[in-house]
Amino acid sequence: MTDRTERSRRTGSGPGRLLVAVYGILALAATARGVYQVATKLDEAPVAYLLSLGAGLVYVVATVALATDRRTLAWWAVSIEMVGVLTVGVLSLVDVGDFPDETVWSGFGQGYGYVPLLLPFLGLLWLWRTGRAAEVPARPTT
């Protein structure tokens, strides 16, 4: 690690490099799944499959925003994602019809090793930490 005082730490560097990679993999997985579901069996459970595709697109936005240091957009995408995984998770627990069936967020993301549940918390933590670093003006190292 290089010792440097950063005016603003980029969200896509250091540990953020890993965060973006995991977001990217989920974006790919969720979007591909959503496109497949919408393209092949939309009439079976339209709400669930459109939600599935929507969730994939949220991950795509979050990935791009974090990778390119677009902080505001990243805050929005990660927050929406947190609301999404918690809402769909709870709804799939109480089992409301076929609504939350077969999406990345079903059962709090258990089909993906609960990574979708963990990720928004890590994302917000990372945005908060890098944001705080940005607020502190660069001090001369003594």
Added chain:
Amino acid sequence: MIVPLALLVVALCLALGGWALWFVVRDRAVVLRQLWGGAVIEAVLLLQAVVAGVLAATGSPDVDGVLLWGYVLTQLLVLPIAAAWAFAERTRWSSVVLLVAALTVAFLEYRLLQIWGTV
């Protein structure tokens, strides 16, 4: 899916992942040689895609084509994108990214076997 080919893919992914893990422990960034290792995996994946294409065309097992090719394409994309993303970072985190990517490809191989109906 040809089982020996799938086992080869998983073995190579675990080898690359182990190599990356070693670099994480040693606090080192990804080196060019590891990317060549990734290229070898990509070559085997391409070979597998051709074999799967031939088998599917001759109608061997009755698989969902869209699902199968979705996975094949996704699996081909993971390593090149992740490797490029990892290589730009010159800290140990680049090795962590490569490790995650290698494990992802191995997991996708397992899902492919499921779709093919061999597991």
